[in-house]
Amino acid sequence: MSDLVEIDEDGIEQVSLKTYTEKAYLDYSMYVILDRALPHVGDGLKPVQRRIVYAMSELGLKATAKYKKSARTVGDVIGKFHPHGDSAAYEAMVLMAQDFSYRYPLVDGQGNWGSPDDPKSFAAMRYTESRLTPYAEVLLAELGQGTVDWVPNFDGTMDEPSVLPAQVPNVLLNGTTGIAVGMATDVPPHNLREVVSAAIRLLDAPKSTVQELCEHVQAPDFPTDAEIITPREDILAMYESGRGALRMRAVWEKEGGDIVVNALPYQVSGSRVLEQIAQQMQAKKLPMVADLRDESDHENPTRLVIVPRSNRVDVGGVMSHLFATTDLERSYRVNLNMIGIDGRPAVKSLDRILKEWLKFRTDTVRRRLEFRLEKVERRLHILEGYLVAFLNIDEVIHIIRTEDKPKPALMKRFGITDIQAEAILELKLRNLAKLEEMKIRGEQDELAEERDQLMKTLGSAARLKTLIKKELTAVAEKFGDDRRSPLATRDEAKAFSELELMSADPITVVMSDKGWIRAAKGHDIDPASLSYKSGDAYKLSVRGRSNQPTIILDSTGRAYSVPSHNLPSARGQGEPVTGRINPPSGATFEGLLMGDEEQLYLIASDAGYGFVARLGDMQSKNRSGKAVLTLPKGGAVLQPAMIRQREDAWVAAVSNEGRMLVFPLADLPQLSRGKGNKIIGIPSARVLAREEYVIGVQVVAPGESLVVYAGKRHLNLKFAELEHYQGERGRRGNKLPRGFQKVDSIAIAD
Template identity: 35%
Template sequence: MHDTSLADEAQRRYLNYALSVITSRALPDVRDGLKPVQRRILYAMLHDLRLAPDAKFRKSAAVVGDVMGKYHPHGDASIYDAMVRLAQDFVMRAPLVSGHGNFGSIDGDAPAAMRYTEAKLRPLAMEILSELGQRTVDWRPNYDGTRSEPIVLPSRFPNLLVNGAQGIAVGMATSIPPHNLGEVIDACVALIDTPDLSNLRLLTHVKGPDFPTGGQLHATKKELEAVYTTGQGSLKLRGEWQIEEPDDKRGAPQLVITSIPYGIERKAIVEKIADVILSKKLPALMDVRDESTEEVRIVLELKRASDPQLVMAYLYKHTPLAINIQVNLTCLVPTDNPDVATPRRLGLHEALSSFLEFRNVTVTRRTEFQLGEMRQRIHILEGFEKVFDALDEVIKIIRRSEGKADAAEKLMKRFELSDEQVDAILELRLYRLARLEILVVQRELAEKRAEATRLESLLKSDTQRWKLVRDELLEVKRAYPDRRRTKIVGAVDEPEYQEEDFIIAEDANVILSAQGWVKRVREVKDLSTTRLRDGDTVLAAVAGSTRASIAFFSNLGSCYVCRIHDVQPSSGYGDPVQKLFKLGDGERMVAMYSFDPRALDVPAPSEDATESEPPFAVAVTRGGLGFRFSLRPHRDPSTRAGRRFARLNDGDEVLAVLPSGVRDEDMVLCASSEGYAIGVPVSELTALSGPGKGSILMKVEEGDRLLGAVLALEHKDVITVETDKGKVMDLRADKIAGSRGGKGQQIVKRDRFARVVPSPVVAPTLEVS
């Protein structure tokens, strides 16, 4: 027992935990490309259960039990999941386990329980395991010290890149996409021939990731070079499609999706496309059917004369048919201590070089082991050769001996033999004493001596060993030929998704009520006849093309923009505006404007245009502040959260948003609750380039608040106010004109203003140019 700081102890234990997760669970080794659980599964299947490719299948539960009991003291579910992944051909580019039974599907179906499925090793797994018995790798005790396990497997091909890996550790993660076996081996061979080969030259062999589910990888040479040089980046992957013409002339062509992105469940894509159809967001798309078997075949029914490229552009943007693949080549790299590996992010050149260095060491250790075995056999055969010339004497010595030990001692003394030679001679079967057997021994001895000479030469020459590594890599490539499945596509000239491409262009009207109900109608002649809820009034009505944008300005300083098409048509009350946008507590709309060029002229930006150019709008707050701001930043649809156009003081809110130019005669007319009114030229208001509070438009005393504001385009225009006693007054612009920051004129002394009477909303019209 000893005292220690809680902070120090927590730090020490957390670091131990983090190191354990990084090195013993989450990250693969650069040499064999396996995580510890995968390595232990393969080793146990071969060493303990003898599940070679030519063996019978065994229950998966037996494999999991052996791995968990002997090597991997973690949950059986994690071991079974890892083994299932090694068997799934839609996850692994080169599966290492052969599964019998339900091992899951690309649709996201879970595998059957381990008691129902069976497994054994695939032939390719033997290329990782076959050299284990030749002292090629280091070993360590298992978790309880009762047996040994290999630190790494002597893989004959770069499995790290071929099958990839996914893992999340503490403070780091790995995301290595799978690659084509032949391409990776070609890159290794090229690197053996030219060790200083650049990543760009290596990419002439490794074209890029090669996913088992196919697809198109959209990346340029520069993008791929950047990813494979730094070991991290993002690549765009999407599914493939083709058009199938109908059998009869009256039918419409079918759009068939033939591959999907890696890691995406097929049913998730089908469900997402079905949602698009049901919500009628893509009028050109009528139906979707999943006709897939082992091959992906998702059939989309299109309307006649539909553009399939535009349809796919929409689906790529709004469904998982297009995804970004994150690349992070983080793995464990060996150190001088064979028991310790350190995590590092590698580039393509470093990853392949690390594997080749390991492969060279493996071949060297294998050759040393084979030479030792060869010398031991030669030593035995040399003993046979000595005694075969004096068989009669050997037999006499054995017959006169008191036992095996005595015979061995006499033979060693007579013929100058070693213990191993004498043991072999005494264990010799009688038929080996035949005259022809000496010829067999001499022939084998000659062969073994020649092979030993070859192995000695191989150990002395680094060049010969590298040639052997090269030849063995090419043998693996020839034994397991596999074509590339993922197509690498650079910059392509194809239409990008534009929402308006799927919107039928027609004129419509949008009506917003004071209580926040909004609807789209085809025609409106008299707003007084439009259907409203009891006590509600029309706040604004605008017109425009269904492809045009429409902006809603709120009292809390946010602008929400959508297309007129997004407002649902209705002959009733309409829908709450909250269905379109995400509003805050107490937030309501104070203005609405159409961005149709016929309703509000917002020209397309020029090359040198800024976001603070005309057209402008004027915002007035209840606290007497006002400012001008450009409508240009609000011309495009926003997110549901909207965009800020004002930052308000605590307790303040926007009363009005008025579209305005900068003409000298334009004025903002305001009235406050204490009976004051003022008209201020728009040109005196500060023009803000971003969200702000503005400056004082009308000075209000404590307890006084602005009731409303209107825009006056001529001196005779008025602001209509109503007193608390019901008297209605029209205040002309030229009678209450003043300067920004003034208190204004006191119109009533004994009474107070109750409200600013809104101008009647007229049915909108569109000017035809």
């Protein structure tokens, strides 16, 4: 940078704008990353959080102290350590006090600190009072024991800790979120017992893999009783890479006929969920839900009641829909990005986080022991001086009374050090009585024993490891609790489709000769009596329900699906069906079909070939449809015949020459597409010349009658009377009675 700075003749530095802006932005970026947005792996705190906890400890706000106004704490934080806005500092403080936001809160609040429904509804800092929680002592207990480095505050008038000497991996326990420059962090909270157990495992077996550590850390543990439904393999991958996602789902039960939601995902508002469900009810997207109630109170912090419209409603299906469309199920991003012990930000795997923290903890404990050893040795050194003074008390008093400079005289006379002489001179007269030899020697023995123990621990990696394990276990026993967020395996949530939400009203779909389609309510209308455009007339109709698709069969044998619920009303003349599908040029429409997916139809060509088809196999989302019936040369598509009953049913086929053949339906195969098998024997030459062809096919079941129409005449044949026309499939059939040699159509009697 210095090479790019120019100094003009007046001694003013000149820097190019490009260089200055680059440096300024980089400096700002590093500040945001290291000093604002990311937590430190050692204590798991961002600078503002660390400063709040430290300022509260300096104010004497321990867990046993009286509460003090939060404004007092915030004033100290922004005045001494954190030169930013008071609202930012107070919001950070509020977050650490909310037991629904923090797994192990650091601040014990009195007053309105927000609610799960509205975390931002906390009172102003002049109204609330606060102190530290007992858990905060885990971060602060070793602060004055030489364990951490101290750095000047923003104006250099006092020092603050660069990191707190946390006794547990707080970075995982409470988690954090933050957005820096070019990076972000999303560390979920975890269970104290599980994390400590994993840390001890890593101490015992430093080469433990993430998979082995996950035997202890099953998953994150949020301050809510909602279920974590992320698959186990996804959780393992998340801990191995440091990145991933988690899904949480509300816990519910059936109480009487009602659905009661007892636990919501992390940071989900109950009022927001009720609002989302109510919006769907108003939009008529939840016709199966009759009412909503919020019965939450102090005894039941979360109790949302959803009342189904009837006992026949599938509550499992309703909840699956709500999980897919509301905050009752929520996804959380995981990004284990933090500042490591090397002072650099990085996304870390679970084993790396715990290894770095254990190194931080080992260094902290070593520094604590060394600090204590130094104090013990200093005290022992002073006690040796005291012992000399006690044994020569009269001479010491004489020297102090007679010498102008007693310190050098004492040092010379008794061979003691400057520190020992200073300590003797600092003694008050009233303490002389305490200088009893037995007391001094007793304290020396105790301190000598402590010194030996400290030196043994510091000199042995195994002893140091054992001490860390004992301290970790003690914290886990004192502050540990059971997992709150259970792990569960659940099916993927699925929203209701538009058709599933539609009411199943009876309708009759009508198509005109020119291909105009419409739907009339009910099954009791006469389609031929409807009004048609000039030059147009009735051609086809089918009965079904509004939540069933209409299947259209064209003259080329292709099938198309059209949603029935939004077809134009029969009060008008409909609309061209070609606006919804793309049939081949010149194709006409020869068949309409409706029913559920398992409904069977007899599909046939007038050349005398056909097969049984399932309605579901004919459905297609493609506007160009799908090929279903392969036509022989000269053949045309017949209107499909619905199969109401398959067992003991007969197929009746009638040609235009008045021949009818009846044979068992079981003789025809069920196919998804194709030409089919021969139904009635008609020479192909006669079909090509259009001299003889099949007029219609029907499926007749026992108890039904077949009606044959010829001009103005009709013949009603009961099921038993069809036996005269029975023959093997593919035969020519028998002639109908006189007067029915030119058949127009056949139908099943209503």
